Amino acid sequence: MSNVDQNPVKLLELEGVSISQSGREVLHDVTFDIYKGKFIGLIGTNGSGKTTLLRAILGIISPSSGHIRFLNSSKQGRSRNIGYVPQKIDFDPDMPLRARDLVALGLDGNRLGISKRKKSDKLLIDSLVEQVGAADFANSRVGELSGGEQQRIMIAHALISKPELILLDEPLANLDLRSQVEIVTLVSKLAREGNITVLISTHDMNPLLPVMDRILYIANGKVASGEVSEVVTTESLSSLYGHHVEVVNLKGRILVVPEIEEGGFNFLRGIPGNEDH
Amino acid sequence: MFSAFMLNAWEISSIVAVVSGVVGFFVVQRANAFAAHALPNGAFAGAAAASYLGVSAVIGLSVFSLAGALAIAGLSRRTRSDVATALVMVLMLSLGSLFLSFSSGYAQQIYSLLFGEVFGISRSEILPTFVVSLFCLIAVLFLYRQLIYTSVVPEAAQAKGVKLAFVDLMFLLILALTTTMAVPVIGTVLIFTLLISPAAAARSFTSKVPVAIMISVSLALITVWVSIALSYWTNYPVGFFVGACGAAIYASGRIYRSIQSKNLNFGEANSLHAL
Numbered sequence: 001m002s003n004v005d006q007n008p009v010k011l012l013e014l015e016g017v018s019i020s021q022s023g024r025e026v027l028h029d030v031t032f033d034i035y036k037g038k039f040i041g042l043i044g045t046n047g048s049g050k051t052t053l054l055r056a057i058l059g060i061i062s063p064s065s066g067h068i069r070f071l072n073s074s075k076q077g078r079s080r081n082i083g084y085v086p087q088k089i090d091f092d093p094d095m096p097l098r099a100r101d102l103v104a105l106g107l108d109g110n111r112l113g114i115s116k117r118k119k120s121d122k123l124l125i126d127s128l129v130e131q132v133g134a135a136d137f138a139n140s141r142v143g144e145l146s147g148g149e150q151q152r153i154m155i156a157h158a159l160i161s162k163p164e165l166i167l168l169d170e171p172l173a174n175l176d177l178r179s180q181v182e183i184v185t186l187v188s189k190l191a192r193e194g195n196i197t198v199l200i201s202t203h204d205m206n207p208l209l210p211v212m213d214r215i216l217y218i219a220n221g222k223v224a225s226g227e228v229s230e231v232v233t234t235e236s237l238s239s240l241y242g243h244h245v246e247v248v249n250l251k252g253r254i255l256v257v258p259e260i261e262e263g264g265f266n267f268l269r270g271i272p273g274n275e276d277h
Numbered sequence: 278m279f280s281a282f283m284l285n286a287w288e289i290s291s292i293v294a295v296v297s298g299v300v301g302f303f304v305v306q307r308a309n310a311f312a313a314h315a316l317p318n319g320a321f322a323g324a325a326a327a328s329y330l331g332v333s334a335v336i337g338l339s340v341f342s343l344a345g346a347l348a349i350a351g352l353s354r355r356t357r358s359d360v361a362t363a364l365v366m367v368l369m370l371s372l373g374s375l376f377l378s379f380s381s382g383y384a385q386q387i388y389s390l391l392f393g394e395v396f397g398i399s400r401s402e403i404l405p406t407f408v409v410s411l412f413c414l415i416a417v418l419f420l421y422r423q424l425i426y427t428s429v430v431p432e433a434a435q436a437k438g439v440k441l442a443f444v445d446l447m448f449l450l451i452l453a454l455t456t457t458m459a460v461p462v463i464g465t466v467l468i469f470t471l472l473i474s475p476a477a478a479a480r481s482f483t484s485k486v487p488v489a490i491m492i493s494v495s496l497a498l499i500t501v502w503v504s505i506a507l508s509y510w511t512n513y514p515v516g517f518f519v520g521a522c523g524a525a526i527y528a529s530g531r532i533y534r535s536i537q538s539k540n541l542n543f544g545e546a547n548s549l550h551a552l
Binding site (some may be wrong): 058059060082084085086087089091094095096097098101102105106108109110111112113114115139140141142154157158161 | 306418419420421422423425426429430432433434435436437438439479480481483484485486488489534
């Protein structure tokens with residue numbers, strides 16, 4: 001990654017982007033750049049507009065003002081090749097679709113007609129399945145897999161079209177701690193190997209801290225960005241969250257710990273029988 | 278059993294079964310079962326309107342089912358699609374009851390559309406049915422990958438440039454055409470059976486889409502063939518056998534899947550639920 005740092009190549013540019021949905025302004029005057037090869041965390045609470053921002057970058061929704069520009073690419077709008085792992089989907093367990101078939105949809109699911117897959121396509125599907133560690137369950141029904149297994153398949157589905165940029169929307173939600181670490185490690189490894197830029201949204205930044213290069217923090221319709229070392233400090237995070245947050249170093253790992261609200265104790269005190277007499 | 282008029286019944290029911298097996302797979306896969314119920318019922322109302330206006334029932338069927346498909350697709354963009362479907366269906370049914378009240382003299386003809394008249398099909402009806410069926414099948418093949426992609430991960434399909442609203446609308450139009458073609462043959466009530474049961478059962482027998490579609494078509498064909506043969510021998514209505522076969526096929530699919538299932542307890546609970 002160090003060679004990338006020395007010659008930063010701008011991949012994506014957002015300039016004064018505002019997005020309104022059903023009369024409400026979800027994002028206001030958002031400006032930031034994304035550089036090639038970076039692993040970026042998009043941090044914000046539920047409902048802060050993370051998904052809206054990702055959908056705008058994908059070209060699914062258009063900004064009401066400002067523009068989103070892809071550099072080094074003549075292709076704009078929906079034809080841009082961006083990998084996308086949408087927010088948790090409920091797969092029907094009875095659906096007759098194997099895990100590897102879902103990976104294959106990332107290759108040609110958007111085309112018309114029936115699939116005529118070449119030998120090279122099959123090898124590509126096999127190699128993606130292998131890379132995300134899904135070989136053991138590639139022939140199982142997607143709907144019967146665990147949440148972590150489904151995420152691996154969705155990552156392979158997003159990467160099979162060989163995108164420069166991959167967007168993951170809350171891929172760690174609903175996963176146990178071990179699966180969270182596995183998914184983060186996998187994405188970071190694949191991104192480094194393929195020189196793929198990653199934008200990953202989450203409401204909990206702890207699992208990303210070991211691998212994240214930059215943070216995009218989103219709150220009240222506005223976005224702030226910075227290096228992890230600048231943003232992840234007790235002062236800076238506390239002011240972003242509007243709530244005291246402690247950044248601690250535990251055995252060489254940086255962790256972000258929110259302080260329990262005093263209101264919580266007041267609430268307990270308010271319950272009959274808990275009052276101080 | 279293979280006399281001239283019976284030959285018409287075999288041919289037309291086979292055509293309807295093939296299309297229902299294919300279109301039905303996507304009805305179940307795309308969770309459009311309610312639309313598959315609403316469109317034939319709405320089309321039935323169209324036949325009542327056609328009878329009142331003195332035009333061919335097929336015109337009434339096609340106008341109402343296509344208009345219903347457009348209305349469901351349009352309203353679904355603004356409200357929940359099950360609510361949109363229900364609203365369109367009750368509107369069309371209420372129009373149907375109005376037209377039926379105007380044309381009491383011909384009501385018998387219209388009521389026959391409820392359960393169809395597979396034994397009353399004339400030679401001249403086979404070619405148009407065949408042409409419409411072929412058109413539906415070609416349309417499904419044309420949209421094949423997008424129909425699947427948008428039903429599995431719609432957001433990802435959208436990100437790859439697939440227009441969700443367009444695919445939804447196209448599929449509802451295909452369903453409307455299937456309905457128009459099948460209602461005179463097996464009726465508004467039973468087209469629903471033929472669209473849902475074979476496809477739902479087929480999903481239990483395989484984990485591959487193309488294989489599931491082939492199984493769905495085979496089960497639909499078995500359903501109509503067995504039903505016609507049993508009806509011929511027993512003189513009980515075809516509709517009874519189509520419904521009964523549909524239920525039996527679905528139950529056998531669930532039982533098969535529960536036996537296949539690794540977790541025995543889970544499987545038993547499922548098969549009990551299905552029965």
